[in-house]
Amino acid sequence: MADWQDNRVFWDEALKTIQHQVSEQEYVMWFQQIEYSGSEQDTISITVPSSFYRDQVKQRYLDLIQTTLLDLSGRSFQLEFNITRTEIANPSNSRVRSANGSPHFPSPPVRLERSPEESRKRVAPAPGLNGEYTFQNFVVGDNNRFAANAAMAISRNPGTTYNPCLIYGGVGLGKTHLLQSIGNAVWENNEGTPKIVYVTAEDFTNEFIRSIQENKTHHFKSKYRNADVLLIDDIHFLQKKHETQEELFHTFNALFDAKKQMIFTSDRPVSEIKDITERLQNRFTRGLTVDLQPPQMETAVAILNKKAEKQGVYVSDEVINLICQKITTNVRDLEAALTRIIAYAELVNKEVSLEVAQRQLKDFFSSPMQNNITVDIIQRVVADYFNLSPSELKGKKRTRQVAFPRQMAMYISREVTEASMTDVGLEFGGRDHTTVMHACQRISSRMRTDPTIEDIIQTLIRRIREEGSRA
Numbered sequence: 001m002a003d004w005q006d007n008r009v010f011w012d013e014a015l016k017t018i019q020h021q022v023s024e025q026e027y028v029m030w031f032q033q034i035e036y037s038g039s040e041q042d043t044i045s046i047t048v049p050s051s052f053y054r055d056q057v058k059q060r061y062l063d064l065i066q067t068t069l070l071d072l073s074g075r076s077f078q079l080e081f082n083i084t085r086t087e088i089a090n091p092s093n094s095r096v097r098s099a100n101g102s103p104h105f106p107s108p109p110v111r112l113e114r115s116p117e118e119s120r121k122r123v124a125p126a127p128g129l130n131g132e133y134t135f136q137n138f139v140v141g142d143n144n145r146f147a148a149n150a151a152m153a154i155s156r157n158p159g160t161t162y163n164p165c166l167i168y169g170g171v172g173l174g175k176t177h178l179l180q181s182i183g184n185a186v187w188e189n190n191e192g193t194p195k196i197v198y199v200t201a202e203d204f205t206n207e208f209i210r211s212i213q214e215n216k217t218h219h220f221k222s223k224y225r226n227a228d229v230l231l232i233d234d235i236h237f238l239q240k241k242h243e244t245q246e247e248l249f250h251t252f253n254a255l256f257d258a259k260k261q262m263i264f265t266s267d268r269p270v271s272e273i274k275d276i277t278e279r280l281q282n283r284f285t286r287g288l289t290v291d292l293q294p295p296q297m298e299t300a301v302a303i304l305n306k307k308a309e310k311q312g313v314y315v316s317d318e319v320i321n322l323i324c325q326k327i328t329t330n331v332r333d334l335e336a337a338l339t340r341i342i343a344y345a346e347l348v349n350k351e352v353s354l355e356v357a358q359r360q361l362k363d364f365f366s367s368p369m370q371n372n373i374t375v376d377i378i379q380r381v382v383a384d385y386f387n388l389s390p391s392e393l394k395g396k397k398r399t400r401q402v403a404f405p406r407q408m409a410m411y412i413s414r415e416v417t418e419a420s421m422t423d424v425g426l427e428f429g430g431r432d433h434t435t436v437m438h439a440c441q442r443i444s445s446r447m448r449t450d451p452t453i454e455d456i457i458q459t460l461i462r463r464i465r466e467e468g469s470r471a
């Protein structure tokens with residue numbers, strides 16, 4: 001018998017053994033995603049979804065896997081990790097019309113499907129939650145895979161390993177969706193009426209203040225301290241709210257001791273939330289922290305296909321691709337653009353054609369909503385971050401100290417405004433468009449080798465948006 005067949009048996013057996021040794025949550029999260037992909041003599045090749053997964057599995061479980069294999073086979077195996085290439089349905093044929101002419105939608109690349117067993121469970125949303133925010137409606141791509149898997153694992157076993165969980169990511173990237181999906185799934189999977197409490201940090205604060213004014217703090221405390229699952233959205237709002245922070249700290253401790261699950265979201269890393277007590281900061285990050293990134297093209301396409309499908313409207317791949325090329329900020333903007341195009345087409349009773357889409361997208365970009373970020377704001381924020389003045393960014397100096405921030409500012413200007421290379425050049429002291437092009441290329445290539453650059457850019461973009469929304 002060929003060697004690899006023997007080894008597959010060992011692998012399968014090892015998984016079964018491991019399943020009994022780790023919690024269900026850990027198993028689902030880390031082992032169910034692994035695929036056996038072959039073997040040679042003493043090496044077993046497995047495939048995992050991302051390099052993040054590979055590193056985590058190696059770090060946490062390599063020993064366990066190797067000893068289990070050794071126990072079962074009497075042989076020392078090396079493991080070779082491969083990373084799955086994301087399977088992308090070819091965008092040009094990802095949707096075809098069915099015989100009766102109505103659109104037919106095959107599955108987008110990855111979807112969280114319900115098993116038949118799950119389909120028998122109740123489906124109504126948990127009280128106070130939005131029924132659209134479910135795992136089934138959440139498209140998983142490289143940008144959110146880890147967060148989505150963690151969220152699903154938590155919903156299967158709330159209050160155990162990953163408590164609390166902190167989801168962070170920029171505006172419109174799916175934090176609220178994922179947070180409420182956990183609540184809805186816990187509600188669906190459990191009989192009885194688990195107390196699932198969802199609240200934004202802002203409402204939590206207001207309710208708390210009102211309870212003090214009305215002498216009803218005991219009501220407030222009992223509502224939050226008796227939750228089975230507490231979901232608090234946008235905790236960055238707690239900045240400077242000292243009394244509310246104090247109250248939340250005690251709520252946290254009560255729930256944590258009672259092994260009740262808590263999940264928080266934030267639009268920035270906790271370390272960047274200003275004016276928040278250290279002990280609360282420390283509580284937020286005590287469990288698992290996961291982040292959401294903007295989707296890449298393929299995932300964006302899958303998300304919009306799903307949204308169009310839900311609205312029961314046929315939108316061609318050309319149009320979907322156009323939207324995804326033009327809008328790279330976040331999912332909320334993508335959705336808004338799609339809705340706008342569909343609404344317009346319906347209003348004028350036209351098909352959602354490429355022309356309609358192009359015209360609507362043009363208006364979309366010139367609408368004030370997208371347009372309050374200017375190169376001027378970008379220059380101010382970037383200059384401030386690097387301790388320079390905006391005029392230095394626009395000036396002639398070419399020392400490293402100024403050149404790098406200037407390139408960053410140019411790059412961000414191209415990313416978050418509709419200004420052309422020529423426009424950007426003009427805003428930076430009348431430079432030529434080739435200078436801007438060169439700057440963007442430099443930043444992109446440095447980003448590939450130095451991950452901290454991406455972090456700095458994300459931080460800057462967040463501040464720029466904050467400035468923009470105040471403008």
Ligand code: ADP
Pocket residue numbers: 137138139140144169170171172173174175176177178303331332335
């Ligand atoms: P946030 O809370 O991070 O600002 P939301 O959760 O409100 O973002 O998401 C904005 C919109 O984008 C919602 O309509 C949500 O359903 C949608 N969305 C975000 N990510 C996804 C995804 N991966 N799949 C499907 N829809 C998504």
Ligand code: MG
Pocket residue numbers: 175176177233
């Ligand atoms: Mg939100």
